[in-house]
Amino acid sequence: MASGDKPTSFDIAALAGVSQPTVSRALRGDRTVSAATRLRIEAIARQLNYKVDKNASALRRGSTSTLALLFFEDPAPDGSRINPFFLSMLGSILHTCGARGYDLLTSFQQLSADWHVDYEDSRKADGLILLGYGDFDDYSRRLDQLVAQGTHFVRWGSADPAHPGTVIGCDNIAGGRDAGQHLIERGRRGIAFLGDASNHYPESRDRYRGLAQALRMADMPIDPGLQVDALSSEASGYDAARRLIARGIAFDAIFAASDMIALGAVRALVESGRSVPGDVALVGFDDIPAASLAQPPLTTIRQDYARAGELLVDMLIRRINRRDTEPALLPPELVVRKSS
Amino acid sequence: MASGDKPTSFDIAALAGVSQPTVSRALRGDRTVSAATRLRIEAIARQLNYKVDKNASALRRGSTSTLALLFFEDPAPDGSRINPFFLSMLGSILHTCGARGYDLLTSFQQLSADWHVDYEDSRKADGLILLGYGDFDDYSRRLDQLVAQGTHFVRWGSADPAHPGTVIGCDNIAGGRDAGQHLIERGRRGIAFLGDASNHYPESRDRYRGLAQALRMADMPIDPGLQVDALSSEASGYDAARRLIARGIAFDAIFAASDMIALGAVRALVESGRSVPGDVALVGFDDIPAASLAQPPLTTIRQDYARAGELLVDMLIRRINRRDTEPALLPPELVVRKSS
DNA sequence: AAGCGGACAGCATACGTATTCAGACGATGC
């Protein structure tokens, strides 16, 4: 080994007086290597600061011990503002990957990019974690392509049976119902919904459906005029709340499809002279870090991002090992703070 | 090529009636391949959905087209809560990596882990981006080790000449001075500082120094009793503010070393019956997303995370290509909102 | 004493790409 070069398994072998395959086996813990030999090899490897070359190893074994995490979002074309709920999940995913011996390749994708073919085909990762809302027609086509390619993947989202792949998601309908029941218990009668109600955003749609369920159970009418489309951003929430106000229909509560929307709504409400929760009670969704810091602190439906990240990683690893997996629906939790 | 297997450059070669090396050259844009041949090869490659195997490519070339991003932090042992300012930078880093043709391997590290040897030695990445505050003695030792190993790296932090490596950082002294001058202009006289003032956290220390400069320039005294240690978290900020209040020294302004600290301080102040900014004016640092959403919206010193991320990536790529780099000090910007 | 099985280690090779060197071919100059 020339000085300055990284040591290889051949270098270790020469120093230990064995062959290269024996080094490989010893370091991988193969039982056919005697304990004495293994200890000797391990000592030398440590001393030389030898690390297995992951590229050579991956090439030979055909797997990389790496997962790829793909964010993709409609409303953030510059890539600099990632949905805070997803960022929270990132921490948990990183943590779990580390514990399971996987590396994580992280990427932010435009919806237009070729994310559906790039990662596994080029053997950079053994599997994909998909995190994002978005244009669902296109999304669906790409998911089908992933399946056709035999790519291993899991995704966060709604368990729509029309879309393939193992899904980890939150029980959005239950969450919406919880939010609705909470507001009804607080004596609110005109409950508006800020969020998309179409099939393009199934999570948002299901939260609306949950709200509708709660209204029906309380024999309250469902007024379509109290639903305003909004994407998950503060600006969009602000905008939606202003449009709601402009409609002139009376309301005394808002259920927002995400905390970001709720935060924007607070701004619009305060600006219009309405107090929260005095004039309008407000419930968000996600429990992002900013929710508890906002003024007033936001009542919200918490999604368990820590558990979600853990499940996503573990399910993906199961799929990579060709074991069967089934979708998981996590129960949301109502967190009552000052906004309702 | 057996059906179902991923195509290799040999498969393309056979179909195009050329040899494997020609395929490799054609797809890499080598000029020695005639245009006609290249086009034919490209067409076939596209049709078969062929992608270069990154592992084989990396093994042969000795470089991976991958950068590794290492978060490491003292106060977040569970790995689930990453400093929000760093998360903001992540978006920018991801974006820039994509634009430069690099992948990003993301990892959250305990300070105790062997991050300093793992990544480049195992050839998973061509270089390291280090993002974190922390125990500086240990940090420094590890940086030296990186240099000794010849690992390419850049880090975000303070440009302390005692620490090796190319640094991208914010001009913390200028930021602290801006904050101090702003509060002085607002007529405040008792300006407290919440944040570490020791050498273990150079960023925080420099912000305090900047504040001290502003005070001196205004011929105002510097009272050590108005400095309280705090780490960058909401809980620590809350705690520090309570300790400040308990000291019984009069103050009418707080400069917090980070927005997270400032948000905690708001909670403690409101709890103690003090109004912001009426009784106490408050300035934070970072301009994290929650800063503008807080109540009152936080006056703060903005760090340009978008530019920072871009610089970190570009500098690292320069280092990998063995071109010289020099540290960069980004100017902070005072953002006046409602808390001061 | 011959045969047998288990424990261990080495030989050879495959993974898929990128690069060096050499060769083929046609065109040009004298």
Place this chain on the structure above:
DNA sequence: GCATCGTCTGAATACGTATGCTGTCCGCTT
């Protein structure tokens, strides 16, 4: 008509690891 040059392509090989197969040595059985 022969040498020369430039353009393009192919043969061979290296990168470092992991694994199937083979071989050796030893202790044990029959």
